[in-house]
Amino acid sequence: MIPGSFDYHRPNTIDEAVGLLASHAGDAFILAGGHSLIPMMKLRMATPEHLIDIQDISELTGISVNADHIEIGAAVTQAQLIASADLSTHCPILSETALQIADPQIRNVGTIGGNVANGDPGNDMPAIMQLLDAAFVLRGPDGTRNVSARTFYEAAYFTARDESEILTAIRIPTPPAGHGHSYQKQKRKIGDYATAAAGVIVTMHNGTCTSASIALTNLADTPLWAEAASNALVGTSLDATAIDAAVSAARAITDPASDGRGPKEYRTHLAGIMVKRAIQTAHARAA
Amino acid sequence: MSKTHVKMTVNGKPVEALAEPRTLLIHFLREELNLTGPHIGCDTSHCGACTVDIDGKSVKSCTVFVGQAQDSEIKTIEGIAHPDGTLHAVQEAFRQHHGLQCGFCTPGMITRAYRLLQENPNPSEEEIRHGISGNLCRCTGYQNIVKAIQVAAEELSVKEAAQ
Numbered sequence: 340m341i342p343g344s345f346d347y348h349r350p351n352t353i354d355e356a357v358g359l360l361a362s363h364a365g366d367a368f369i370l371a372g373g374h375s376l377i378p379m380m381k382l383r384m385a386t387p388e389h390l391i392d393i394q395d396i397s398e399l400t401g402i403s404v405n406a407d408h409i410e411i412g413a414a415v416t417q418a419q420l421i422a423s424a425d426l427s428t429h430c431p432i433l434s435e436t437a438l439q440i441a442d443p444q445i446r447n448v449g450t451i452g453g454n455v456a457n458g459d460p461g462n463d464m465p466a467i468m469q470l471l472d473a474a475f476v477l478r479g480p481d482g483t484r485n486v487s488a489r490t491f492y493e494a495a496y497f498t499a500r501d502e503s504e505i506l507t508a509i510r511i512p513t514p515p516a517g518h519g520h521s522y523q524k525q526k527r528k529i530g531d532y533a534t535a536a537a538g539v540i541v542t543m544h545n546g547t548c549t550s551a552s553i554a555l556t557n558l559a560d561t562p563l564w565a566e567a568a569s570n571a572l573v574g575t576s577l578d579a580t581a582i583d584a585a586v587s588a589a590r591a592i593t594d595p596a597s598d599g600r601g602p603k604e605y606r607t608h609l610a611g612i613m614v615k616r617a618i619q620t621a622h623a624r625a626a
Numbered sequence: 627m628s629k630t631h632v633k634m635t636v637n638g639k640p641v642e643a644l645a646e647p648r649t650l651l652i653h654f655l656r657e658e659l660n661l662t663g664p665h666i667g668c669d670t671s672h673c674g675a676c677t678v679d680i681d682g683k684s685v686k687s688c689t690v691f692v693g694q695a696q697d698s699e700i701k702t703i704e705g706i707a708h709p710d711g712t713l714h715a716v717q718e719a720f721r722q723h724h725g726l727q728c729g730f731c732t733p734g735m736i737t738r739a740y741r742l743l744q745e746n747p748n749p750s751e752e753e754i755r756h757g758i759s760g761n762l763c764r765c766t767g768y769q770n771i772v773k774a775i776q777v778a779a780e781e782l783s784v785k786e787a788a789q
Contacts, residue, residue, distance in 0.1 A: 340669055347630055347647035347693045370694070377650075377689045378670055390647070392694060418683075442760025444738070445671060447683040448690070529759045530672070 342380035349392045353478055353507055356391050360503050361480045363389045369505055371414055372448040375457050404429050409511040413452025429513055432520035436467050442530045456506040458496040461532035461557050469564035470538045470554035473511045479504035492561035518542045519625030521617040525609050533557040534600040535609035539617035543625040548572050558593040558610050565589040577622045586611040634698050637705030651687040651695050652676045663703035663733045674761030677734035678702045684741045703733035706740055715781040716740050725774030727765035735761045739775045
């Protein structure tokens, strides 16, 4: 399978990349790790005339963590996320999730920016970004704007990003110290997309849940932030009744496809199990 | 759509060529450089038969454009054995412990195992299985592949201790 022809560009700065996108409006794609884009190009489902490789743009590769927020450059690879001691300490759900994406070779190349920006409902990080209430920093010819991960996804492969914009960074409010986390992903084989997956973070105080956030992967044509399910946990002791309520609320917002990963009913059923296990695991890990 | 000037180091040797930007690294290695050790298996980044090292990291070369590897150091299965032709401990362990049946996955499997042992010289069985999870063996010969990697890890640590 041979991709169509294109011109290859390798800018050194974000401004240069934005300029290239603007001067080839609609015909240019950003190339980060390429592990979603190149397979699409081989199938000729994507036929860009220009590829803008961002690997030399050092502004896109940082990870910074402080008490208030976490900022991750769009070109940080999954392997770099996993290796970051700061992230493992302050936001361990990121590495837990990254380790469940694809395989070692792909994690060496695939980036967090590509994972969240291309809008594939099978990708794992978008739900985690909704869970953490992340903001995506987009830079275009008119400047920079932030879009909440909870409003970024419109439909499969359709997002709030304009084709003239580049995702430059992800900003995450640093989760409270002592929070419990879990990403539970049911898949047919290692490296597969989820049949159903759920992420949960909870904070506990004297046995009572003081905050909770739940999000779901590959159970609709966008990632799903399960707001009602999250609220069902707050103020409870995360007992069986509260978990059942959250599971019902989460299942109610799913709309999975019937495909090779199973019929809709099965995937909805699994969604409930993933939510339950993620709540229980997050609870056990909470301080 | 002009050709681009490609420059990289492959198995220690500098390489320069003109290539169409759409050339995939695996095609460049196999067809321009005649390095036919890395195989094209699934061509969709699942099977790992095309695995090579780029700057000391395992990568699937079927899903990398040649331009992305500009100025990098590539190592293929052809660069794993010692310069005098004796096999590397990983290759020897695959040979001794039946780590290959039909042999199609073997170049990618060994190239990945070689890198895994650089990253983690004493992996547990579970770490080995996760470490080679991006390499598929359609003969399903995983037991002996894992055993070969365990033996290679021991061999390499004995060698290191002796030095």
